[in-house]
Amino acid sequence: xxxxxxxxxxxxxxxxxxxxxxxxxxxxxxxxxxxxxxxxxxxxxxxxxxxxxxxxxxxxxxxxxxxxxxxxxxxxxxxxxxxxxxxxxxxxxxxxxxxxxxxxxxxxxxxxxxxxxxxxxxxxxxxxxxxxxxxxxxxxxxxxxxxxxxxxxxxxxxxxxxxxxxxxxxxxxxxxxxxxxxxxxxxxxxxxxxxxxxxxxxxxxxxxxxxxxxxxxxxxxxxxxxxxxxxxxxxxxxxxxxxxxxxxxxxxxxxxxxxxxxxxxxxxxxxxxxxxxxxxxxxxxxxxxxxxxxxxxxxxxxxxxxxxxxxxxxxxxxxxxxxxxxxxxxxxxxxxxxxxxxxxxxxxxxxxxxxxxxxxxxxxxxxxxxxxxxxxxxxxxxxxxxxxxxxxxxxxxxxxxxxxxxxxxxxxxxxxxxxxxxxxxxxxxxxxxxxxxxxxxxxxxxxxxxxxxxxxxxxxxxxxxxxxxxxxxxxxxxxxxxx
Numbered sequence: 001x002x003x004x005x006x007x008x009x010x011x012x013x014x015x016x017x018x019x020x021x022x023x024x025x026x027x028x029x030x031x032x033x034x035x036x037x038x039x040x041x042x043x044x045x046x047x048x049x050x051x052x053x054x055x056x057x058x059x060x061x062x063x064x065x066x067x068x069x070x071x072x073x074x075x076x077x078x079x080x081x082x083x084x085x086x087x088x089x090x091x092x093x094x095x096x097x098x099x100x101x102x103x104x105x106x107x108x109x110x111x112x113x114x115x116x117x118x119x120x121x122x123x124x125x126x127x128x129x130x131x132x133x134x135x136x137x138x139x140x141x142x143x144x145x146x147x148x149x150x151x152x153x154x155x156x157x158x159x160x161x162x163x164x165x166x167x168x169x170x171x172x173x174x175x176x177x178x179x180x181x182x183x184x185x186x187x188x189x190x191x192x193x194x195x196x197x198x199x200x201x202x203x204x205x206x207x208x209x210x211x212x213x214x215x216x217x218x219x220x221x222x223x224x225x226x227x228x229x230x231x232x233x234x235x236x237x238x239x240x241x242x243x244x245x246x247x248x249x250x251x252x253x254x255x256x257x258x259x260x261x262x263x264x265x266x267x268x269x270x271x272x273x274x275x276x277x278x279x280x281x282x283x284x285x286x287x288x289x290x291x292x293x294x295x296x297x298x299x300x301x302x303x304x305x306x307x308x309x310x311x312x313x314x315x316x317x318x319x320x321x322x323x324x325x326x327x328x329x330x331x332x333x334x335x336x337x338x339x340x341x342x343x344x345x346x347x348x349x350x351x352x353x354x355x356x357x358x359x360x361x362x363x364x365x366x367x368x369x370x371x372x373x374x375x376x377x378x379x380x381x382x383x384x385x386x387x388x389x390x391x392x393x394x395x396x397x398x399x400x401x402x403x404x405x406x407x408x409x410x411x412x413x414x415x416x417x418x419x420x421x422x423x424x425x426x427x428x429x430x431x432x433x434x435x436x437x438x439x440x441x442x443x444x445x446x447x448x449x450x451x452x453x454x455x456x457x458x459x460x461x462x463x464x465x466x467x468x469x470x471x472x473x474x475x476x477x478x479x480x481x482x483x
Contacts, residue, residue, distance in 0.1 A: 025054035109325035122267030130247035133262035140231040151181040155194035156244030169201035184210030233294040272307035303436035311428035342420040355389035367394035376476035393454035
């Protein structure tokens, strides 16, 4: 044993410094992480891996997005330590238009949680696959006179992506104000990167949280998953579709094709969608850009709609609360179509409860998934739903990327959010909730037609998986918060 007087002082300082750093990081994870599993996991990493653990927690474990966003917008004074929650406790009154009594439960929950008004006189057109969506988007870009705002997660630079680049460049030449937001990680799905080609063609483009070495900024999980196109503030496009030839699905011989659904939206809700883009733009650029007001009228004909935004800069679980409330209000039927299905315990309980009280609950998933780990993890938890009477169906290939929710005959969700941990807690998402029987009937018809072509899963079939398959699925499920 080395006598204490022979231990170099710098070794003692290093040891004490390491302990202080580890204790401080563990204290922060204990006090400020909202999820106990995440808190415990980070504390374990911090204590087991000296210096490396605290460094990883500094890079990946601390949610700085809310701090930066609210510091930028001036909504709250800057403080270095902040809980993973919204800290504005003032509930402002929301003006509500007259709605049917059967809308009251989900509408009241969304009113309170989003503090966003429900607006009428909206028109929505369903666009299946790129064959329908892209020509409509091209036409909107070509007809734009004042502004085009585009935000997307993936912007491929294949033939389809280059068509978009040419259209946007043409709009710039006409004097249209064109602004493009690309996700800082999503743009790496394609080379050459779309951002480089857009800039070469005179299009102003910015990147959402791109990875940086100095200062260190590697927000791998906190991605902008929104897909928005707004032309002149009057015509909007939203849904699950990225930009790329993979969404051209009419060619059966194309193995990489993806089935998806997009929507063209007109009416007052377009202003709410545009506000989301503007907030993202100002967050990235630190500008104070404010677009001109658009008069969309106040007629209550057409669909009642409201934008719901979800992200780490918002109150966590906002969308989860709305989903649980909507599912709980169901009296006849719940239809869910999603590519990635790893719901929270709250949503699982809501689906189980709905099925137990006699509501027909249908979950339609893709049999072929582009993320096998997500597919395996999902298989590990489906028995919980099947056991309670929830019906689960697998759609045949190709991969179906559509995200839809329908409750009874009057309520629907469209947008970018999946029913998984990443969408509900880590990504920046945009959802539009819709109260309209005609539109909901059209969406329900589409979902049911897909269901009728799908294979219904049984509890017996899930229980009969081989030992190796069950082990693989269970291991994948352990990592579901990160998938």
